[in-house]
Amino acid sequence: MSLPHALLGLLAVEPRSGYELTKAFTAELGRYAWQAGHTSIYPELGKLAERGLVEVTEEGARGSRTYSVTPAGYAELRSWMLTPRRPAKVRNEQVLRMFLISALEPEDALTLLHGIADRSAAEGAELRRVLGEAPPEIPAGADGFGYLAAEYGLRQYDAVHGWARWAIEKLEARAGAESA
Amino acid sequence: MSLPHALLGLLAVEPRSGYELTKAFTAELGRYAWQAGHTSIYPELGKLAERGLVEVTEEGARGSRTYSVTPAGYAELRSWMLTPRRPAKVRNEQVLRMFLISALEPEDALTLLHGIADRSAAEGAELRRVLGEAPPEIPAGADGFGYLAAEYGLRQYDAVHGWARWAIEKLEARAGAESA
DNA sequence: TAATTCATGTAAATCGTTACATGATTAT
DNA sequence: ATAATCATGTAACGATTTACATGAATTA
Incomplete structure (x- = not known):
């Protein structure tokens, strides 16, 4: 809690x-x-x-x-x-979907992955736009709050996007190999 | 739920x-x-x-x-x-800590960030080692489960590590500017 | 044969969400 | 005046965790 x-x-x-x-x-x-x-x-x-x-x-x-x-x-x-206690509490519905992708038919998996790739790209771009208007250094005191968080969010979107693109490639390669 | x-x-x-x-x-x-x-x-x-x-x-x-x-x-x-419902449920104790870093004294914040950077690097390396023993293509059926998830975890660790290093640099730059 | 792991469950307490409820202030 | 936003709360329900509980099968 x-x-x-x-x-x-x-x-x-x-x-x-x-x-x-x-x-x-x-x-x-x-x-x-x-x-x-x-x-x-x-x-x-x-x-x-x-x-x-x-x-x-x-x-x-x-x-x-x-x-x-x-x-x-x-x-x-x-x-x-x-003093981070282990195990840390984790609950993320989106990440859960990613973990369960293998449970879907390949076609559905690709649909889901494309959705993830598109959304993470769009939200990353939006956040990048907002951050572009912010100062290049962390503001002191209360204004600094959110600055670190925003950058974290940005890198998060990039990581998810990269992963989704990678997964799409892998799945398509497998589908190609099977039909060949 | x-x-x-x-x-x-x-x-x-x-x-x-x-x-x-x-x-x-x-x-x-x-x-x-x-x-x-x-x-x-x-x-x-x-x-x-x-x-x-x-x-x-x-x-x-x-x-x-x-x-x-x-x-x-x-x-x-x-x-x-x-059909992802919005807003998706999210609860992550570690990420919460990252969001609250600005609430700490700069010295404590750096301690925490170094801990995050070290741990994410170590866990990333360990996962990379385990993945190195896995096949280069996604196995079909049940064996494919965990493959996508592992790669996701890897990219996650890298993203967190990169973010922590970035934040450390930013905070140290600010501290330097203030004491100058 | 003793310890460990496998395998399932219930009960109580805590935590979290949804629905309900109220009233003050500000903007149109 | 009316609607929207500010600002707080309670009650009922559902979800989750912790503690308690049991016994079979395997390993040392």
């Missing part, structure tokens, strides 16, 4: 409300790393506050509460970040 | 018992794609059997039961494989 650490990490970068945290999980964070909805975030913030790892440092309009990490919270985050 | 599809996929490649399926989840499948333990696998097999998507095709020693996919089960698998 890594949700509490995800929240501590986001709040360590910058204090936020539950609502703002929720938005972070619908962006890249939720897309590549960890998903969570507001119905798990709000109760978890309550638990973290009870444990003294976060605290409400500001209350705003519409009953919004801005949370910050406490020193104890930062210590907990740091410990979790630097 | 992708567990039923993971099971259908594994059984479509080759009929297995719950025990054998459990072992598959502790190997690469569980490491990169989807985790599950025997306590969720056995009940799920029961549910799939009730729905007519799998059936027991063999009973062996020690009460073991070998399951196979039915035509209906294969149809369900195929449909799930070829």
Whole structure:
């Protein structure tokens, strides 16, 4: 259960409300790393506050509460970040599909692989476009957040794309050899 | 909830018992794609059997039961494989750490990145060694399973390694600029 | 014959998602 | 005024994990 650490990490970068945290999980964070909805975030913030790892440092309009990490919270985050437990929790529906490709008929497998190749190329290009507008160095402090993540996403798309193209070639070679 | 599809996929490649399926989840499948333990696998097999998507095709020693996919089960698998639902479920503790790196002090961030770079290099090398012993073409049928997955893992390690080295360089450049 | 591995299961507790619910503020 | 967005929450259900439990077959 890594949700509490995800929240501590986001709040360590910058204090936020539950609502703002929720938005972070619908962006890249939720897309590549960890998903969570507001119905798990709000109760978890309550638990973290009870444990003294976060605290409400500001209350705003519409009953919004801005949370910050406490020193104890930062210590907990740091410990979790630097001591990876094995095995790490992994769950990725897309990757699962890739692992199961051999279960399909070759024709279906190729259809799926072409879809993966096309999508990874398109999303990589889009991300590259967005990154092209960003500064060439990592901005200091809170602005640096997302910079490393974006580059990770980019390399991820490239890796998936390369793999899909490779797999297509291999499958087509096999099909060719069989019909020959 | 992708567990039923993971099971259908594994059984479509080759009929297995719950025990054998459990072992598959502790190997690469569980490491990169989807985790599950025997306590969720056995009940799920029961549910799939009730729905007519799998059936027991063999009973062996020690009460073991070998399951196979039915035509209906294969149809369900195929449909799930070829129509990716958005957003896909993603949960990866290691990737989460990467996303939260900016929350750490630069010194801690570098420690973490060096650890990631070292581990991805070592695991990539090990996988490369294992793959070096494999045939250069995808084996037909059940033996082809794992071949695509292994190459995916390899490219994954390379991508993570490249990213970590890039991030280390960027962070060191920033640290240098600040102290200058 | 003792330890290990094979092989399956249940129960309780925890975690996560979906559906339901409310009200304040801002933009059109 | 109306719609959209901001902002928080609870309840019920479903999924997952951890702990508990059993016994057969194999290996040392």
